[in-house]
Amino acid sequence: MSTIGPEDVAYVAQLARLALTEDEARAMARDLEQILGHVKSLDALDTEGVEPTAHGFELATPMRPDHPAEPIDPELAVSNAPAAQGTAFLVPKVLEEEG
Amino acid sequence: MGQAEDLLAKGLADQRAALDGGDVSASALVDASLARIEATASLSAVVSTRPDAARAEAEAAAQRIAEGGARSVLDGVPILLKDNIVQAGEPATCASRILENFVSPYDATVTEKLQAAGAIIVGRANMDEFAMGSSTENTIYGAAHNPWDPTKACGGSSGGSAAAVAAGLVPVALGSDTGGSIRQPAGCCGVVGLKPTYGRVSRWGLVAFASSLDQIGPFGRSVADCAATLEVIAGYDERDSTSVPEDVPKWTAALDGEVAGLTIGLPEEYFVEEGVDPGVLARVREAIGELESAGAKTVPVSLPHTEHAIATYYVIATAEASSNLARFDGVRYGRRADRPEDLQDLYMRSRSEGFGPEVKRRILLGTYVLSAGYYDAYYGKAQRVRTLIRRDFDRAFASCDLIVTPTMPETAFGLGEKSDDPLSMYLSDVYTTSVNLAGLPGLSMPCGLSNGMPVGLQLIGKPLDEATILRVGDAFERLTDHHSLRPPEGA
Numbered sequence: 001m002s003t004i005g006p007e008d009v010a011y012v013a014q015l016a017r018l019a020l021t022e023d024e025a026r027a028m029a030r031d032l033e034q035i036l037g038h039v040k041s042l043d044a045l046d047t048e049g050v051e052p053t054a055h056g057f058e059l060a061t062p063m064r065p066d067h068p069a070e071p072i073d074p075e076l077a078v079s080n081a082p083a084a085q086g087t088a089f090l091v092p093k094v095l096e097e098e099g
Numbered sequence: 100m101g102q103a104e105d106l107l108a109k110g111l112a113d114q115r116a117a118l119d120g121g122d123v124s125a126s127a128l129v130d131a132s133l134a135r136i137e138a139t140a141s142l143s144a145v146v147s148t149r150p151d152a153a154r155a156e157a158e159a160a161a162q163r164i165a166e167g168g169a170r171s172v173l174d175g176v177p178i179l180l181k182d183n184i185v186q187a188g189e190p191a192t193c194a195s196r197i198l199e200n201f202v203s204p205y206d207a208t209v210t211e212k213l214q215a216a217g218a219i220i221v222g223r224a225n226m227d228e229f230a231m232g233s234s235t236e237n238t239i240y241g242a243a244h245n246p247w248d249p250t251k252a253c254g255g256s257s258g259g260s261a262a263a264v265a266a267g268l269v270p271v272a273l274g275s276d277t278g279g280s281i282r283q284p285a286g287c288c289g290v291v292g293l294k295p296t297y298g299r300v301s302r303w304g305l306v307a308f309a310s311s312l313d314q315i316g317p318f319g320r321s322v323a324d325c326a327a328t329l330e331v332i333a334g335y336d337e338r339d340s341t342s343v344p345e346d347v348p349k350w351t352a353a354l355d356g357e358v359a360g361l362t363i364g365l366p367e368e369y370f371v372e373e374g375v376d377p378g379v380l381a382r383v384r385e386a387i388g389e390l391e392s393a394g395a396k397t398v399p400v401s402l403p404h405t406e407h408a409i410a411t412y413y414v415i416a417t418a419e420a421s422s423n424l425a426r427f428d429g430v431r432y433g434r435r436a437d438r439p440e441d442l443q444d445l446y447m448r449s450r451s452e453g454f455g456p457e458v459k460r461r462i463l464l465g466t467y468v469l470s471a472g473y474y475d476a477y478y479g480k481a482q483r484v485r486t487l488i489r490r491d492f493d494r495a496f497a498s499c500d501l502i503v504t505p506t507m508p509e510t511a512f513g514l515g516e517k518s519d520d521p522l523s524m525y526l527s528d529v530y531t532t533s534v535n536l537a538g539l540p541g542l543s544m545p546c547g548l549s550n551g552m553p554v555g556l557q558l559i560g561k562p563l564d565e566a567t568i569l570r571v572g573d574a575f576e577r578l579t580d581h582h583s584l585r586p587p588e589g590a
Contacts (some may be wrong), residue, residue, distance in 0.1 A: 009463065014468040016421060017428070017446040029348055032458055034468065034522050039468075042480050045487065052482030053489055054539020055311045055341065056297040056334055057562060059157040064337045076204045082435035087428050092441050 004033045103131035107266035108585070111172050111324045118164050118175050125175030126129060131159035132177035135268045136222060143243045144253075144262040146182055147190055148222035153177070156219050163217065172327045174217030179272040181260050182223040183230055183306040184315065186210045193306050194238035195228045197427050197434045197453025207304020208339070209273060209315055209332045216331045224272055225259030226456045229424065230280055230308045232256050233527045234517065239469060242514050245288060246586040247552055251511040254287030256280040257318070261288040264318045265586055271319045271328050275305055277312045278412050279507075279531025282543035285318055286506035286555020289545045289584060291320045291572070293325040297538035299344035300329075301336030309419035310341075310413075312535040321582055322544060322572035326350040329565065353566045354573040359394030361571065361580050363387065364499030368405040369530055376509040378549025383505045385547040386556050389578045390503075390571065400495035400502065403489045405533060406564060409525055411488065412532040414468050414481035421465030427453065446517050489537045492568045496561050501568055504530055506543040506555025530557060540565045544572050545581045553584070 008023040009032065013020050020028065027053035083090035103123050112203035117123045133153065136145045160175035169175070185191045185203035187210075192198045206214075213220065227237040235243040235258025245251040246266040253262045257274025261284035261363040264272050274281045276294035281380055285292025293316045300315045307313060317328035330351060335344045365387065370380065392396060429435035429449025436448030454462070468477035495502060507530055517524040534541040539559055556575070558568040576582045 004467075008467075012470060013464050013468045015470060016462050017425075017443075017450050018454070018462065019447040020453040020459075024459075028460060028463055031521050032464055035413060035464060035525070036477075037468075038522060039414055039477065039481075042407055042410050042414075042484055045404075045407065045484055047480060047483035047487070050483040050486050052161075052479060053536075054482065056489070056536065057341070057343065059341065059343065062335075062337075062340055072204060079204060079430075080201055081431035082429060082433070083580065091430055092439050092445055093142040094442050 004036065005030050100346065103127040104135065106134060107131050107270065109270070109272055109318070110321050111176065111327055114176055114270060115172055119169055125157040125219065126154065128175060129153050129177050129221060132221050132269055139266055140245060141244065142249070142262055142266060143225055143241045144223050144259045144266065144268065145179065145239045146192070146194065146225050149189060149220070153221045155217050160217050160219060167546060169217065169397030170214035171331060173271070173331055174214065176218055176271065177221045178213060178218045179222055179260060179263050179269050180210065180220055181223045181257050181272070181274045182226050183275060184209060184273055185304045186220060190223070191306065192239070193229045194226050194240060195453065195455065195458065196239055197450070199239070199434060201432055207363040208301035208336045210304060212332050212534070221269065224257070224263055227256035227258070228458050229306070229420070230256040230275055230277055231420070231461050232458050233279070233283060233524050234512070235259060235284070236514065236518055237455055244514070245511050247511070251515055251552065252287065252514050254511060256471065258284045260318050261285050261290055261292065262287070264290045264320060267290070268336070271317055271324055273315055273332070274312055274318055275315050276535065277308050278416060278535050279528040281316045281318065282531050282541055282555065282557060285543040286553065287511035289553030289586070290318055291321055291322050291325050291542065291544045291582065292316065293329060293565070294336065294534065294541045295329060295333065295565055296343065296540045298341050298564070299540070299565070301334070301335050301339040301342045303336055305339040307423040310423065311419060312416060322542070322569055322576055323351060323354055325542070326354060326569045326573070340514050343563065346363060346564060350566055350569050351572050355570065356574045356577045357573055358390055358574045361501070361567070362396045362398055363390060363497045364400035364495050365397055366400050366402040366405065366502060366504060368402050370503035373510055375505070376549055379505050379509060379554050381522045382547040382549060382554040383556055386575065387503060393574065393578055396582040398498055400499060402491040402495060402533065404484065404491050405440060407484055408488060408536060409480045409529055409535040411484045412528070412536060413464070413525055414477050415485065415536070417461045417465030418469050418478050419465070421462045421469065424458070424462055425580060457521070460583040485536050488533050492537045492539060501571060502559040504557045504559065506530060506557040510549050510552035510554060534559055538562060540568060542568045542572050544575065545584065547581050548584070
């Protein structure tokens with residue numbers, strides 16, 4: 001686990017779809033370095049053969065009757081959309097028009 | 100005024116008696132609550148109200164009650180929701196710019212249950228953005244102030260809910276607890292806060308932070324009020340596949356004041372002197388002494404992985420958060436950047452403009468620990484240590500019925516004191532995060548003051564055994580009067 005630099009932060013920021021200024025990236029690198037330095041203390045623990053825990057409370061998959069129900073009204077579903085047309089969400093064009 | 104306002108600062112039993120006896124109407128009580136919220140706006144505890152709807156609901160409640168048909172202990176009682184619990188037709192901003200204009204199209208399960216019980220939701224409480232914080236300072240509404248001393252933080256992330264109950268704006272409020280976000284602010288503000296067993300309360304309609312840890316719970320001025328509120332909001336919900344398919348016990352009926360025969364485990368790792376306010380340790384030891392003199396036994400127990408809880412928590416919680424918060428993309432709801440060049444630009448700028456610095460920090464941390472090459476070293480490791488932390492509790496509970504600790508190592512810290520140092524802020528949750536990692540129920544209640552500020556006593560129960568911690572907490576209130584201490588007037 002290596003030292004975290006602004007270029008590592010820039011890479012992760014791209015994965016997370018966050019745009020950071022250079023100053024922000026530098027500050028984040030410093031914070032992540034400090035926090036992950038603390039996380040490194042976990043390396044001292046022997047976890048060989050220990051099962052991971054994904055949930056605090058182990059449950060069998062619950063089953064329920066498969067009955068039809070009313071879905072959310074499509075107009076209500078798009079009511080919070082910053083840009084919508086009818087009952088569709090609008091986004092910038094992702095495919096160029098042919099010809 | 101007068102009578103209704105005085106009544107607001109009392110418990111649910113007093114309100115029920117006054118409402119059912121016709122001394123005060125639900126409308127007067129709701130008006131008094133709305134007036135208190137306005138008069139204490141400088142606390143920044145409440146971020147929005149719904150006065151017209153609340154008054155109309157109060158009138159309907161008043162009529163029911165006058166006809167002798169009160170639906171529940173909460174009928175006609177004003178209540179606040181943390182701003183991350185949705186109600187149809189109302190905002191739910193999570194104290195974030197990215198949800199500034201969001202209006203929920205649906206009700207959370209707890210909202211439905213509260214309304215079916217007749218509770219009057221008067222508004223929404225301040226919080227750290229997306230519940231990420233321990234001080235209610237990371238919020239677009241301005242930091243919430245502690246009613247005991249406005250220069251101090253309320254704790255967080257449910258600081259608004261805690262402050263509102265402490266300052267007598269409402270008798271009961273809901274919050275959410277992912278790593279201590281109900282118990283730590285309850286401790287800071289001198290009120291009772293309960294995090295139920297993971298899965299006890301449906302998370303449907305709670306804006307997700309870390310789905311394997313999040314749990315909704317009540318704040319109140321007494322353990323009995325939290326027990327009564329939990330009875331209303333708990334239960335299996337087919338819309339939350341992680342909710343526990345168990346019946347809801349009648350917790351209030353188990354509050355018999357008896358602690359004789361119970362064994363309290365005292366984990367040595369939680370009673371270290373270093374880094375702990377001596378006043379906090381003294382109050383907690385006095386509280387344990389009270390319970391012993393009432394017939395409880397104490398045994399030393401060990402939770403050896405306690406020192407690793409914060410590291411484990413911040414890997415798991417941020418990993419889950421980075422995934423949960425991917426949904427805020429400027430397309431379906433929330434803030435959208437102006438004039439995006441293309442879809443990537445729309446995502447990048449909408450998110451960067453919408454999220455505050457702490458949320459960005461946690462998304463980056465979570466993305467990092469899940470990224471190729473680091474997944475096993477960080478996330479896989481933390482999930483294994485989570486197993487060790489759970490086993491610690493299993494072992495400890497073999498020799499005791501409940502565990503008692505301080506809620507936090509110090510009393511409420513000053514506003515701004517930790518905001519430049521994320522790690523020191525994270526470490527203030529050192530006594531609460533293990534409980535979430537292990538999925539256990541935990542209660543924080545007031546046990547006196549240190550330098551004029553409330554000290555929190557934490558009671559941790561076995562899975563699904565809220566009954567024991569509620570019974571012991573209620574018994575402690577009968578032995579002492581710490582829970583009736585109120586913030587100084589005019590603070």
